[in-house]
Amino acid sequence: METDKIEEATSNAVDIYKGLACSPSVTRGEISFGDNTSLTTVTSIWSQRDIERSENVKFSRSHYISQENHIEVLARSAPTELKSEVWNVQSPSGKLRVIIRSVKSDKQDEKQYIEIWNTQNKEKNIDVKSLDIHGKIYDQDGHFGTLQWSKSEKFLLYVAEKKQPKTESFFEKKPESNSDSSKDPPLRGEEHVFREMWGEQFVDKCHPVLCVFDIEAATTRVLDTTKVLNTEMDMSAGQAIWTPGDSGVVFVGWTNEPFKLGLIYCPQRRNALYHIDLESTTCTQLSEKDKSVRSPRFTPDGKKLVYLQNATYGPHMTCANLIECDWASKNLTTIVGDCFQGEDGISKFPGIYSLEFPTRCWATDNKTLFMSSTWGSKVDIISINIETKTVAKLNEDAEVGVWTVLDVTRDMILASYANPSTPPYLRLGVLNLKEDATYSITWTQLDTPSRISGIKYKINTHTPTGEKAKDHFSNLKYESILVTPTSESNVKPPLVVYPHGGPHSAIVCDFMLYIAGLCKCGYAVLLVNYRGSTGAGKDSIDSLPGNVGTQDVNDVQGAAEEIIKDGNFDKNRVVVMGGSHGGFLTGHLIGQHPKFYRAAVMRNPAINVASMLGSTDIPDWCFVEAGIEYNQSILAGVEDYKKMWERSPIKYVKDVTTPVMIMLGAIDLRVPPKQGHEYYRALKANNVEARMLVYEGNCHPINKVDAEADAFVNIVKWFTKHLSSP
Numbered sequence: 001m002e003t004d005k006i007e008e009a010t011s012n013a014v015d016i017y018k019g020l021a022c023s024p025s026v027t028r029g030e031i032s033f034g035d036n037t038s039l040t041t042v043t044s045i046w047s048q049r050d051i052e053r054s055e056n057v058k059f060s061r062s063h064y065i066s067q068e069n070h071i072e073v074l075a076r077s078a079p080t081e082l083k084s085e086v087w088n089v090q091s092p093s094g095k096l097r098v099i100i101r102s103v104k105s106d107k108q109d110e111k112q113y114i115e116i117w118n119t120q121n122k123e124k125n126i127d128v129k130s131l132d133i134h135g136k137i138y139d140q141d142g143h144f145g146t147l148q149w150s151k152s153e154k155f156l157l158y159v160a161e162k163k164q165p166k167t168e169s170f171f172e173k174k175p176e177s178n179s180d181s182s183k184d185p186p187l188r189g190e191e192h193v194f195r196e197m198w199g200e201q202f203v204d205k206c207h208p209v210l211c212v213f214d215i216e217a218a219t220t221r222v223l224d225t226t227k228v229l230n231t232e233m234d235m236s237a238g239q240a241i242w243t244p245g246d247s248g249v250v251f252v253g254w255t256n257e258p259f260k261l262g263l264i265y266c267p268q269r270r271n272a273l274y275h276i277d278l279e280s281t282t283c284t285q286l287s288e289k290d291k292s293v294r295s296p297r298f299t300p301d302g303k304k305l306v307y308l309q310n311a312t313y314g315p316h317m318t319c320a321n322l323i324e325c326d327w328a329s330k331n332l333t334t335i336v337g338d339c340f341q342g343e344d345g346i347s348k349f350p351g352i353y354s355l356e357f358p359t360r361c362w363a364t365d366n367k368t369l370f371m372s373s374t375w376g377s378k379v380d381i382i383s384i385n386i387e388t389k390t391v392a393k394l395n396e397d398a399e400v401g402v403w404t405v406l407d408v409t410r411d412m413i414l415a416s417y418a419n420p421s422t423p424p425y426l427r428l429g430v431l432n433l434k435e436d437a438t439y440s441i442t443w444t445q446l447d448t449p450s451r452i453s454g455i456k457y458k459i460n461t462h463t464p465t466g467e468k469a470k471d472h473f474s475n476l477k478y479e480s481i482l483v484t485p486t487s488e489s490n491v492k493p494p495l496v497v498y499p500h501g502g503p504h505s506a507i508v509c510d511f512m513l514y515i516a517g518l519c520k521c522g523y524a525v526l527l528v529n530y531r532g533s534t535g536a537g538k539d540s541i542d543s544l545p546g547n548v549g550t551q552d553v554n555d556v557q558g559a560a561e562e563i564i565k566d567g568n569f570d571k572n573r574v575v576v577m578g579g580s581h582g583g584f585l586t587g588h589l590i591g592q593h594p595k596f597y598r599a600a601v602m603r604n605p606a607i608n609v610a611s612m613l614g615s616t617d618i619p620d621w622c623f624v625e626a627g628i629e630y631n632q633s634i635l636a637g638v639e640d641y642k643k644m645w646e647r648s649p650i651k652y653v654k655d656v657t658t659p660v661m662i663m664l665g666a667i668d669l670r671v672p673p674k675q676g677h678e679y680y681r682a683l684k685a686n687n688v689e690a691r692m693l694v695y696e697g698n699c700h701p702i703n704k705v706d707a708e709a710d711a712f713v714n715i716v717k718w719f720t721k722h723l724s725s726p
């Protein structure tokens with residue numbers, strides 16, 4: 001009986017997952033205007049899981065739009081699969097397009113090409129290797145990646161790996177003396193020198209440099225940024241943009257010394273904004289010292305430069321400031337600073353929580369920009385007027401979900417919208433300037449949303465209660481999202497408690513494949529944005545470091561108990577799952593509340609912060625979350641290790657009775673797999689049922705198509721098994 005139930009649930013999960021996995025996500029969008037100004041084209045790039053091919057398939061779509069007096073979709077192109085495109089960027093005039101293509105030979109060695117297309121054909125194709133001046137061109141990695149046309153459309157600006165000298169063994173036969181001495185001889189004995197890279201998911205990115213490609217000459221110039229302020233500072237460069245008139249480049253430079261820390265999800269690494277003049281090659285620092293900056297953008301008239309900034313080190317995601325640099329004077333002004341929740345809760349603007357501005361983000365007024373930013377458990381479109389320093393929310397309160405601004409140009413805005421029951425779809429809007437100098441948007445849906453039936457969701461607000469409120473920030477509110485199956489059955493659905501990772505991140509009302517899948521399998525899911533999450537004020541974020549393992553655990557448990565008290569769920573059918581710091585919280589929850597959860601699942605869990613310190617790409621995280629101020633010269637002492645251990649779930653493993661399934665990415669550099677092994681061994685030593693899945697070739701997210709699919713079905717099977725047993 002139990003076996004049949006498990007088999008049926010597993011087979012059902014496979015079918016449900018295969019159906020939902022077809023929902024594509026939009027990765028880029030661009031508004032363009034042909035010669036005929038009445039015709040607008042929206043080009044969008046999508047990604048979709050292909051389980052049969054076990055890869056994410058990328059494809060483009062186009063919408064052809066008339067906007068005589070309102071926006072009307074005249075035609076839609078069929079999706080076109082994009083094979084091997086790393087970049088695809090239209091020139092400012094729309095007459096040219098550059099594609100960076102990456103082609104893998106059957107021997108799997110990768111070749112890259114720079115392709116220049118006009119509106120009829122491919123004009124130029126350059127084999128990057130033939131340039132022999134840099135390594136691989138960087139993709140859109142969210143940190144370094146850049147590909148920008150100059151206004152003149154004669155040059156391209158991109159980021160590539162610095163060329164490495166050739167190396168050879170000490171025992172290699174020396175070449176004849178009359179050989180070509182003009183070439184740099186290979187370095188002997190350097191073949192095995194460690195090349196430090198930028199951590200998790202940046203394993204082939206060690207030293208990015210700025211490159212300017214002359215299209216006519218088909219040659220590239222690598223900009224030497226070591227002469228910053230006349231110091232030999234070795235820098236990694238990225239996020240580069242042209243200065244007005246193409247006379248120079250503004251870019252973000254990260255110091256490579258004393259050692260690199262993991263960069264992904266960590267926009268608080270020490271760096272600065274620089275300006276390099278292409279004629280004199282002088283390089284000057286624009287931004288303040290000892291800050292972390294990102295996403296520089298010039299106003300269309302070139303008079304102002306804005307960028308996002310926050311403190312270095314400290315919490316890994318925090319409230320960002322918007323800084324304006326007057327280009328003529330280089331004077332800096334803070335337009336939007338830190339915001340705090342205080343007594344007002346999350347309804348008040350919580351500050352900017354975003355990794356970047358859209359590539360094009362300005363209204364034609366040269367003073368209002370549009371971006372997406374996390375606001376509680378949703379992502380809204382906000383406008384920021386850099387003249388009046390005012391912030392406004394642009395989407396309606398009723399449309400709770402995730403709004404992503406993709407492109408803004410000629411007072412039109414392209415965005416995608418999604419929510420837990422609706423995969424992302426495109427909306428094109430016209431910006432309407434109101435009398436108070438703010439904007440409203442008149443939207444047109446470019447597609448009919450494909451809403452998934454049987455899923456409803458609501459956002460709950462929680463206040464820390466009872467003994468949980470003793471901690472320092474007890475007045476701060478926090479949210480959760482309850483996603484519930486809308487079945488007619490009067491059987492109370494089992495509840496999955498799901499704390500997010502980070503810890504300084506947030507789960508937002510997005511379309512999430514796993515959450516929709518669990519819901520369609522009959523589970524309700526409680527997604528908890530405990531204090532310390534982004535989108536709820538800087539004070540919320542600052543409340544957590546040093547209090548992990550207590551405050552965050554109390555908030556998740558408090559939300560779960562509050563929801564169960566409402567009577568819609570059976571308190572004997574509650575399970576818990578989480579990844580990374582969410583796995584850390586899962587371990588704490590089953591250790592500190594041993595009889596509350598019937599089963600647990602952890603993805604790449606941080607189990608023992610003390611033992612993680614020496615092997616993670618983010619050792620600073622171990623200090624910061626344990627409440628120890630970090631700098632790169634710190635060395636942990638006994639007391640530091642003690643603090644880290646005392647805040648770790650391993651401390652409570654002896655009290656665990658809940659069956660645990662651990663899922664590991666074999667090449668995870670963020671939370672190394674040995675963390676999961678440490679917990680697995682401790683559970684087995686205590687005769688607790690434990691199952692461990694190790695996904696080869698997967699890193700921290702475990703998001704390769706086959707692994708992600710296998711993990712989902714295994715999760716459903718694990719929960720079914722343990723909810724079926726007495």
Ligand SMILES: CC(=O)N[C@@H](C)C(=O)N[C@@H](C)C(=O)N[C@@H](C)C(=O)O
Binds near residue numbers: 266579580582
């Ligand atoms: C916000 C954030 O992700 N912080 C990084 C330091 C980080 O990678 N933290 C991990 C411990 C973690 O919890 N990562 C989250 C994003 C996950 O779910 O993988």
